[in-house]
Amino acid sequence: MSELADDAPLVLAVPSKGRLQENANAFFARAGLLVVQGRGVRDYRGALTGVAGVEVAFISASEITQQLAAGAVHLGVTGEDLVRESVPGADLKMEFLTPLGFGHANVVVAVPQAWIDVKTMTDLEDVAAAYRAKRGERMRVATKYVNLTRRFFAERGVTDYRIVESLGATEGAPAADQAELIVDITTTGTTLRANGLKALEDGVILRSEANLVASLTARWSETQRASARSILSRIAAEEEARTNREVRAMVEGDRDALAREAGELFGARALFAATGEGQLTLICAQSQTAALADWLLEHGAGHVAVGALDYLFTARNALYEKLARRWEQAAPVG
Amino acid sequence: MVDGVSQMMDEAERREALLAHLVEAGYVRLEPPILQPASVFLDQSGEDIRGRLYLTSDAGGRDFCLRPEYTIPVFRDHLASARAGEPAAYSYLGPVFRFRDHGAGEFVQAGLESFGRTDREAADAEILTLALEAAEAAADRSFEVRTGDAGLFLRLLDALALPEAWARRVRRGHAQGLDLDAMLAVRSDGGFEHAGVLAALENVDRREARALVEDLLAIAGIASVGGRSAAEIAERFLEQASMKGEAAIGHEQREALRRFLEVDGDPDAASAALRALASEAGLDLDAALDSFDARLNFIAARGLDLTRLSFSSRFGRRLDYYTGFVFEVLAPGQAERLIVSGGRYDGLSRALGAAQDIPAVGAAIWCERLFAGAERDGEPS
Numbered sequence: 001m002s003e004l005a006d007d008a009p010l011v012l013a014v015p016s017k018g019r020l021q022e023n024a025n026a027f028f029a030r031a032g033l034l035v036v037q038g039r040g041v042r043d044y045r046g047a048l049t050g051v052a053g054v055e056v057a058f059i060s061a062s063e064i065t066q067q068l069a070a071g072a073v074h075l076g077v078t079g080e081d082l083v084r085e086s087v088p089g090a091d092l093k094m095e096f097l098t099p100l101g102f103g104h105a106n107v108v109v110a111v112p113q114a115w116i117d118v119k120t121m122t123d124l125e126d127v128a129a130a131y132r133a134k135r136g137e138r139m140r141v142a143t144k145y146v147n148l149t150r151r152f153f154a155e156r157g158v159t160d161y162r163i164v165e166s167l168g169a170t171e172g173a174p175a176a177d178q179a180e181l182i183v184d185i186t187t188t189g190t191t192l193r194a195n196g197l198k199a200l201e202d203g204v205i206l207r208s209e210a211n212l213v214a215s216l217t218a219r220w221s222e223t224q225r226a227s228a229r230s231i232l233s234r235i236a237a238e239e240e241a242r243t244n245r246e247v248r249a250m251v252e253g254d255r256d257a258l259a260r261e262a263g264e265l266f267g268a269r270a271l272f273a274a275t276g277e278g279q280l281t282l283i284c285a286q287s288q289t290a291a292l293a294d295w296l297l298e299h300g301a302g303h304v305a306v307g308a309l310d311y312l313f314t315a316r317n318a319l320y321e322k323l324a325r326r327w328e329q330a331a332p333v334g
Numbered sequence: 335m336v337d338g339v340s341q342m343m344d345e346a347e348r349r350e351a352l353l354a355h356l357v358e359a360g361y362v363r364l365e366p367p368i369l370q371p372a373s374v375f376l377d378q379s380g381e382d383i384r385g386r387l388y389l390t391s392d393a394g395g396r397d398f399c400l401r402p403e404y405t406i407p408v409f410r411d412h413l414a415s416a417r418a419g420e421p422a423a424y425s426y427l428g429p430v431f432r433f434r435d436h437g438a439g440e441f442v443q444a445g446l447e448s449f450g451r452t453d454r455e456a457a458d459a460e461i462l463t464l465a466l467e468a469a470e471a472a473a474d475r476s477f478e479v480r481t482g483d484a485g486l487f488l489r490l491l492d493a494l495a496l497p498e499a500w501a502r503r504v505r506r507g508h509a510q511g512l513d514l515d516a517m518l519a520v521r522s523d524g525g526f527e528h529a530g531v532l533a534a535l536e537n538v539d540r541r542e543a544r545a546l547v548e549d550l551l552a553i554a555g556i557a558s559v560g561g562r563s564a565a566e567i568a569e570r571f572l573e574q575a576s577m578k579g580e581a582a583i584g585h586e587q588r589e590a591l592r593r594f595l596e597v598d599g600d601p602d603a604a605s606a607a608l609r610a611l612a613s614e615a616g617l618d619l620d621a622a623l624d625s626f627d628a629r630l631n632f633i634a635a636r637g638l639d640l641t642r643l644s645f646s647s648r649f650g651r652r653l654d655y656y657t658g659f660v661f662e663v664l665a666p667g668q669a670e671r672l673i674v675s676g677g678r679y680d681g682l683s684r685a686l687g688a689a690q691d692i693p694a695v696g697a698a699i700w701c702e703r704l705f706a707g708a709e710r711d712g713e714p715s
Contacts, residue, residue, distance in 0.1 A: 114551060116571050117574055127570065129502060153381065154381075177561070
């Protein structure tokens with residue numbers, strides 16, 4: 001693809017179908033960003049309500065990975081498994097901004113359940129060597145994750161195997177005598193069990209989930225950066241709001257001193273700077289709120305109100321800063 | 335630009351001189367096809383090599399690759415020729431192709447192969463000295479030589495009569511460059527918690543125990559899954575269980591291994607140290623050590639000063655490929671840049687489909703590294 005022009009919109013790639021698309025849309029909607037598709041079903045371009053200068057591209061997850069690597073899109077939703085498998089040197093070409101909490105799946109090494117003597121990669125290495133010594137052939141591993149498999153097996157010292165590329169129904173390969181074992185993606189392990197397979201204890205190659213990923217090879221104009229900042233600050237605001245609670249209380253002591261102490265003890269932050277007695281409003285991680293409330297009661301508060309937040313915008317946007325740091329490292333940027 | 339061109343001309347001339355040296359010594363030049371069936375290399379070198387092969391396929395879906403090295407193509411041409419059963423000596427010079435993260439994927443290799451000679455020690459000595467002479471003459475500088483002996487290590491493992499599972503583990507540990515303690519460490523990953531079955535089988539004869547486990551698998555409706563038979567699975571299940579309880583490996587065996595792996599340095603002194611070790615430990619390594627000494631004598635007789643050689647018992651790790659003498663030639667102070675690597679691989683002929691083992695020894699010379707100064711990047715072998 002050709003380079004994106006300076007006045008061109010920021011391109012956000014989202015999965016074009018299925019569960020992944022629904023989840024991605026829900027994720028953006030939570031952050032107040034609605035993905036709107038063009039009118040026709042065949043329209044593969046859309047927009048994001050609320051943020052100007054953004055074009056949404058609907059493409060398949062594997063295509064998103066390729067386009068991020070090539071710099072043809074700026075931001076995209078894709079699985080880490082796809083990135084690690086198909087993009088060599090991925091960390092130089094893209095930045096994983098935030099996991100999205102869906103699309104969970106592990107890439108695992110699985111062997112027949114009947115192999116009661118094989119539980120670990122060390123066992124597998126031993127069995128593979130013996131297999132080759134006895135038969136003069138290498139054990140076959142069916143997978144579509146050729147690169148992940150090769151890297152993982154090399155790290156674990158397993159060398160006596162051959163990969164049989166499989167493009168679908170990998171879990172059926174051992175029963176069909178097309179392979180001795182497999183490397184495949186699994187969410188619950190049900191499919192593996194149904195096919196008489198078991199994952200090795202230390203055979204998890206990758207714990208993957210859907211991620212919001214930024215391309216570092218794309219050209220980022222000033223307006224595109226500004227659009228990215230808006231999108232990321234909304235996502236961060238929603239995330240902050242979801243994981244934090246607002247805690248309010250009337251206190252008698254000095255609010256500034258109490259806030260500082262609450263910060264040390266519970267990681268709480270004061271929402272407004274204030275001294276002397278009065279209403280203290282703190283932001284605190286959800287897991288710490290009960291303890292913080294107890295502590296405030298001990299310090300003379302009559303009531304402590306805890307509330308959920310819709311959005312929490314902060315001047316420092318961790319997601320955007322992550323991306324900005326990579327631009328700085330990669331400078332000069334054209 | 336003119337400099338670049340004249341440098342290339344110069345290098346081409348030097349390569350030809352290198353090849354001429356080998357041809358004059360009776361090594362007939364072979365030029366096997368650049369396009370090779372990929373499966374041969376995948377079978378021999380495993381998946382490690384796949385990531386570095388330039389792969390393609392024909393209309394029928396068969397996989398081909400650009401040759402990543404010469405030994406296998408030369409050996410295959412030899413086996414397919416009318417002279418397959420006879421001793422033969424070949425040389426080669428040309429491009430090989432391996433994908434690299436940085437740098438060009440095409441580089442020039444020269445080399446020599448000797449097939450079918452049963453006077454192995456003399457053939458080993460000839461390959462080493464000839465490769466070294468040719469390389470030093472062509473580059474007009476002198477190099478260092480490191481040697482090892484994979485056959486000696488394999489013989490030691492036989493003589494120690496380790497239980498099969500331990501022998502496998504030591505071989506693999508050696509191949510991975512682990513130190514002895516790591517090789518012999520008892521696993522603590524809690525692999526075997528089937529204490530009930532194992533306790534019941536404790537005092538049962540090995541064969542009966544195996545039959546019982548096989549029956550259990552059969553009751554569970556398991557015959558042969560994933561290419562391994564129930565008998566194999568039962569055998570290894572019991573073997574692994576037995577490795578848990580007992581002291582991993584005898585003290586004397588452990589000491590013999592440790593002393594063996596410490597032998598390092600001057601080859602004559604190494605030979606003496608290995609003989610002393612063998613006699614004290616009551617291990618019969620005589621034949622292997624006689625062969626070791628004979629090889630040194632042949633090398634000396636060909637005019638190579640033995641003090642230029644160093645020996646290490648830890649060198650020669652690829653035991654699935656090399657079966658005997660192994661050596662490396664490198665520029666002083668540049669341990670990571672092999673200029674020549676070679677050795678004996680008597681098992682390769684069978685792996686390539688020949689009916690019997692054909693003695694084979696050879697060496698490959700990396701021309702870019704040979705002629706380049708220290709500044710150029712080379713691929714680690």
